Amino acid sequence: MIEMQDVWKQYPNGTWALNGISVRIGKGEFVYVVGPSGAGKSTFIKLMYREERPTKGHLFVNGFNIERLKDRKVPLLRRHIGVVFQDFKLLPNLTAAENVAFALEVIGTPKKYIRRRVKDALEWVGLADKADLRPAQLSGGEQQRIAVARAIVNNPQLIIADEPTGNLDPDTSWGIMKLFQRINDRGTTIVMATHNREIVNTLRKRVIAIEAGCIVRDEDKGMYGYDD
Numbered sequence: 001m002i003e004m005q006d007v008w009k010q011y012p013n014g015t016w017a018l019n020g021i022s023v024r025i026g027k028g029e030f031v032y033v034v035g036p037s038g039a040g041k042s043t044f045i046k047l048m049y050r051e052e053r054p055t056k057g058h059l060f061v062n063g064f065n066i067e068r069l070k071d072r073k074v075p076l077l078r079r080h081i082g083v084v085f086q087d088f089k090l091l092p093n094l095t096a097a098e099n100v101a102f103a104l105e106v107i108g109t110p111k112k113y114i115r116r117r118v119k120d121a122l123e124w125v126g127l128a129d130k131a132d133l134r135p136a137q138l139s140g141g142e143q144q145r146i147a148v149a150r151a152i153v154n155n156p157q158l159i160i161a162d163e164p165t166g167n168l169d170p171d172t173s174w175g176i177m178k179l180f181q182r183i184n185d186r187g188t189t190i191v192m193a194t195h196n197r198e199i200v201n202t203l204r205k206r207v208i209a210i211e212a213g214c215i216v217r218d219e220d221k222g223m224y225g226y227d228d
């Protein structure tokens with residue numbers, strides 16, 4: 001599903017964020033990406049949905065060769081990937097339902113399918129009754145549930161999450177993790193960067209630790225392993 005072969009990433013200002021990453025993540029895996037601030041976790045994740053391009057090395061995601069992927073083909077890649085962010089990134093002027101629908105509109109889903117699928121996704125995250133509210137009228141946890149609905153509405157093979165519980169209190173965070181667990185139970189691969197020690201040490205999964213742009217640990221049912 002994801003294969004990185006000696007991937008390096010340098011930003012235009014000269015910073016090397018990744019220094020030779022090789023890793024394979026199989027279909028249906030649930031992987032936490034951990035490491036100190038500035039270690040390269042977000043960069044690692046951004047390469048997977050072609051938000052950033054590798055400077056050197058080979059990277060394949062869902063059968064797409066990311067280094068060779070033309071800009072106009074990026075939507076084809078993203079059709080099979082759902083992304084969840086720390087700050088939700090919902091569009092403020094759209095309702096919850098419209099935010100979820102937008103993800104289908106941009107990939108050209110026929111209108112007649114959109115309404116049903118949005119309704120199913122909102123029911124799935126338990127927020128069918130908030131469909132007509134705007135993000136500002138929702139709690140942080142509810143906004144993140146809407147973001148999860150948006151990520152899964154197209155039934156992607158891969159969910160990428162960058163600190164999805166970073167802005168949430170512990171109880172709300174566990175609610176979001178239950179959703180991720182259910183998504184993974186359906187066979188969807190999950191890659192999640194996190195600083196949440198309690199979640200990593202309780203809901204045990206594969207742990208990839210990145211430090212200074214290198215993978216320093218890769219364990220099945222691993223632990224968080226940092227004091228921050």
Ligand SMILES: Nc1ncnc2c1ncn2[C@@H]1O[C@H](COP(=O)(O)OP(=O)(O)OP(=O)(O)O)[C@@H](O)[C@H]1O
Nearest residue numbers: 011013015016017036037038039040041042043044
């Ligand atoms: N757009 C950018 N331009 C220049 N440097 C960047 C850019 N994005 C990230 N970096 C640098 O690349 C390195 C890795 O950053 P990255 O955001 O991947 O780390 P991180 O592990 O996700 O950190 P955090 O846990 O704080 O989110 C850092 O030194 C950072 O300053």
